[in-house]
Amino acid sequence: MEAKTLFDKIWDAHVVKQVEGGPNVLYIDRHFIHEVTSPVAFLGLKSRGLKVFRPDQTTATPDHNVPTINQNMSIKDELSRNQVEMLKKNCEENGIVHHGLGTDGHGVVHIIGPEMGLTQPGMTIVCGDSHTSTHGAFGAIAFGIGTSEVEMVLASQCIMQPKPKKMRITVNGELGKGVTAKDIALYIISKISTSGGTGHFIEYAGSAITGLSMEGRMTLCNLSIESGARGGMIAPDETTINYVKGRQFAPKGEAWDKTVAYWETLKSDEGAKFDTEYSFDAADIEPMITYGTNPGMGLGVSQTIPTGEELTGTDKATFMKSLKYMNFNPGDAMKGKKVDYVFLGSCTNGRIEDFRAFADFVKGKQKADDVIVWLVPGSKAVEKQIIAEGLDKIFEAAGMSLRQPGCSACLAMNDDKIPEGKYAVSTSNRNFEGRQGPGARTLLASPLTAAAAAVTGVITDPREFL
């Protein structure tokens, strides 16, 4: 039998039909929806007189637009409120489970799926949000789709997709102290660029990857899209199985044993062919930070911004435009640059492990006076866990306070906007111009590096404190 990759195994098992000279009709096991990319899809469905085909395979939560304080009160912004209410109404009309604001199941869509055990190995998972790649951490094929495709899945539980190419990125060796999954991701993107993964689906492998917790794996897979890839995945192993076991929607009893036996077959066969392969040494990775306006513009926190001397033409113009936006100079050191805001949260780093790491770092220290710190849990469950573990007390003692769950400053659709010209060390995933608010300047980093900035007020190598 032909050697298959993990990706092939799952993809091939979900092809309903191959269209002549066209894409595959791919069956979708799990569909997550949120308030921003679904209303037009529901509208389309309605105008065609269609109902949702498999409502029980669809899960909804409002996250992009929601306030992160006073969630018990009506949303002030009329347009945001309208989207959030529209989601609820569309779900009610179509029999879709909806985890509304303030309920136990509420949170960023990519955080609640895994928490509830809705995300499982071997599945195909889509959502109208590019960071759906997060769910690939479980050994699932998970990717973001556009609104037309959301409508396709609502209408038929399928989408039309050409099969992507396959890439394997192997990271072997041991991570240095203070180096996290976020740093691995930013390192990889800085090496292969924001378009290096385009057209591909990535499988991450190697000892530095299998050594990561599920939270770390989710952070890594989450950022796959920032390299241009459709998604990233990691073969399920004991870590995966232990994480899923016992969760609300995990198989139970006899079904569990049977399912686990199947999950254990989900790995790339010896000799399986990848279209592209990269390999990196974990020991080369430092705590990372970005200096420009795309996630590929990253470097070790102790390094200096490239001079750009070798660049020409549009490459040079793009580089200089980016530095101008950031108000940085070629050759500048990153360490010691002033920070105005710190944002801990998002589907990249809004999980409990991220809050533990941040709390562990700031424990017994004080927030720098002129830094504003936003701590936004990825979900209600994370918020509850933070409180149960007393991490909120540690934050308070350090002069910081916890907000309520949502996407928040990751894309600044709600009120959590970084003001123009201000610098934010952010644990989210995109440092595009204006991403965190018009004129905001974003520096992407891990929760540890963010914590170090929060207590010193400047970009700091967290290893100096460890």
Add this chain to the structure above:
Amino acid sequence: MAYDKFSNIVSPAVPLPIENVDTDQIIPARFLKAVERKGFGDNLFRDWRYDKSNQPIADFALNNPTYSGKILVGGKNFGSGSSREHAAWAIYDYGFRVVVSSFFADIFKGNSLNNGLLPVQVSPVFLEKIFAAIDADPKAEFEVDLPSQTFTIKATGESEEFDINPYKKHCLQNGLDDIDYLVSLKDQIAAFEH
């Protein structure tokens, strides 16, 4: 969503010689609050097009009266970032029918094709020639021929073929979307589930 059938285009082009034009620039998040698919063209490239007091920024290509047409030409890795289909809607709504680049982000490419907007991927060398032609004459015309899959610089007669999936080409030429097709497969999909 229905869109107009794609027919061949002869038009001048608007140049945007910037790399990694991401969907947050094409349509910033704060304009994603609508629940209907219309009017996004007004906010296309909002933060590059208008300053803080909502005054047009004169040197941005879309505000420059020398440039016009149904073709937008961008630098490599166009459409990276978020999956927001609003980016394709905004470009279409503004009046463009073709986006040219040497490299497109996957989701953007798919979203465009689902909305009657043709992404034309050309070689980096040819892209430079297109920019040069616009530089030489802002009114220079280009021809996009979908049946033969060619993009031509009219002034020089140089042309390059581009790729498109035959199924997607058929959809574009006939203004069809995938949903009717998928719905017609329901029995087959139900059978697949068992």
